[in-house]
Amino acid sequence: MPGPLSVTLLDPPTAPCAAPPIHLKPLSNACQECRVNSLCLPTGLPVQDNSCLGALIGPRMRIRKGAALFNANDPLTTLYAVRCGSFKTSLNTAEGQGVVINFWMPGEVLGLDAIATERHVCDAIALEDSEVCPVPYQRLQTLAREFPFLQQSLNRLMSREIVREHQRVLMLCNLTAEERLANFLIGLSRRFVNRGYSAHGFMLRMSREDMASYLGLRLETVCRSVTRLRAQGIVNLRGRLVEILDMPALVALEQGDRERNDSLKST
Template identity: 80%
Template sequence: MSGLTDFPLLEQPVPAREPLPLHLKRLAYRCNECRVNDLCLPTGLPLHDNRYLGTLIGSRIRVRKGAALFNANVPLSHLYSVYSGSFKTNLNNAEGQGVIINFWMPGDVLGLDAIATELHVCDAIALEDSEVCPVPYHRLQAVAREFPPLQQSLNRLMSREIIREHERVLMLCNLSAEQRLASFLLGLSRRFVSRGYSSNGFMLCMSREDIASYLGLRLETICRSVAHLRGLGIVNLRGRLVEILDMPALSALELGSAGSYAIAELKPVKAD
């Protein structure tokens, strides 16, 4: 892949350090041209004004697939805006068993978990070769005191993640296995749409095991649910390629509507 040497490679957690001097015009221009800036930290900020973005956004960091952007119990030094690629965050119990708690796409901001204690509570692992824009947290705080819209932008990001966590808790407490899978696929569809991609066809960056962990299910249950949705003609999921064939039926399934099954069962079952 071209350009691998254009960014520092990250194989270990980033240590705390003083931010390097930045070229203000170049960095502000880059944010202005970024395809996901309306989802990221600069939301609502004057992108043409170098006083704010130019002093915050550092040079992008490349993170290899499987490498950690940060680990649990590491002190907070930066927030990280995902520019390309994807990540998962997981919590580990005393026995070292991990549970996936979230997946992150371009435009998402990682590291918000550490703001309360200034220690990260989870591991952030790259699901593919990815790039992040580092934002020094203490510098962010200083600039936010002088420019309240920046603090409002940060508050919006934190609120967005709280809502996502609430939705996941409701899903785990109230939905069946197939409803959880439907909710997961619909959520991914909406997130891809907000980034300018198709709602009906996309690639999964995570494994079936990761999905099972995130949904609180066994791998075998995920495989059976995928096969059932495929057989009903609602979703075609082969490997990591997802094709949503019947969005209304998938939405009805998420809500537990019995009518969705009746409609879907009229369709011929596709052979593997």
Template identity: 60%
Template sequence: MQHNNNAVAQAHIELPATETIERTRLFSLGASCAQCAVRAFCLPSGCTHAERDTFNSLISQRMRIKKGAALYHANDPLNCLYAIRMGCFKISLIDAYGRGLVADFMMAGDVMGLDAISTSRYACSALALEDSEVCPIPYHQIEQLARHCPALQQTLNRLMSRQIVRDNERLLMMCNMNADERFAAFLLQLSQRYAMRGYSAMGFVLRMTREDIASYLGLRLETICRCMARLRDLQIVRFAGREVEILDMPALEAMEHRWST
């Protein structure tokens, strides 16, 4: 195990050299995963102290990504997985004709780049929706460490499984729900994700644009605007710019589940 620790300590992180990225690299100054506010959602969950120390040695620097900057693009080679320490990202698929589709929104505690494991190239692009901070984790080093750390391997499997479940839930939503139900489900999912991170489930800020939401839900922009207007008129949700306040959670939940009744 000592040999593995030395190899990890000497690992060099290769970051994507994308000209459009505006970011500041922050060298770790005693910060560790144990001190991170979102550690429960990230990779080291379940590891022993010794294993977590080894994992910490993989993360030699943190990165600040400016709002609107790309962390990586589709087809870039896989060098790192990225654990979001703070902020929010839009994950987009781009076809051969340059047409884009929002595939997901990632927030603090989520790990980006798992889609690249099968082909060693990112399948999507990651764009910061606000000033954000990520911890780059060299993939080949974490793969090596996982061979000797069952808890880390289990956590990697859990993260990939969680992403598959979210993708399946989105597929069911797209196939079975109408516009109002999709939008209600989207707000409830955000509410639950914020609550799991210790924030309010009843009030939060939409970091993404309405166009992004429309793309994610497979709807038109004007449809999203009508959905927001109906929720506001029914006094279920209050919208003030990008600020959201859920006024009637049971009514919002009933709207989401209406398709299955």
């Protein structure tokens, strides 16, 4: 089981993610300048009004690598918008083994799992030193009544996570090991593009074990699939550095178009 919640307010100006000391007063400027603000929750608020954002979002928090942002069965008090860094969420089986169900990137909101029951159903663990903007849930509900666009933004985030979970279920039910890996890498590529990064080169923050758990595969199977994609010249994956060398072939593999993939590799 992950350790207890370990967070600190971001005070030192030399801290990771290049952030100055954070106070509520300049929060609207921080949101305006954030590179993932178009993906985040406060898109329904007038960012020019300090009082709105100041009433909604508390001081940013730093979560150390390996620390828990929240654990299963914790009561819902706060949603967390990821400003920088990354997280994984996992469920514990009856045997006490954690099963990874999702990975989270900047601009995404953690804690939506608890809205139905007011208790979290999973553990959220930082994959690296990360930074989140806490959104007290009761304040959010109050402001959402004043600003309908904020409620729409929350609904959009919840719908997006439902769609993503449906896509994962389809992946687990219908795709082979190599198709699952292709699906995973293409999904990460698209998410990096949405954040202004390259579609073809990025760094994995999760371990191979976490990848295997998320994909519903054995670690050995993931390693063999990586080796095969590397041998075909589709993906170069060394350590945690990913370089997609042939995106059309990777897409063809994800879609199960083996004949097209073979023809691409023979030309």
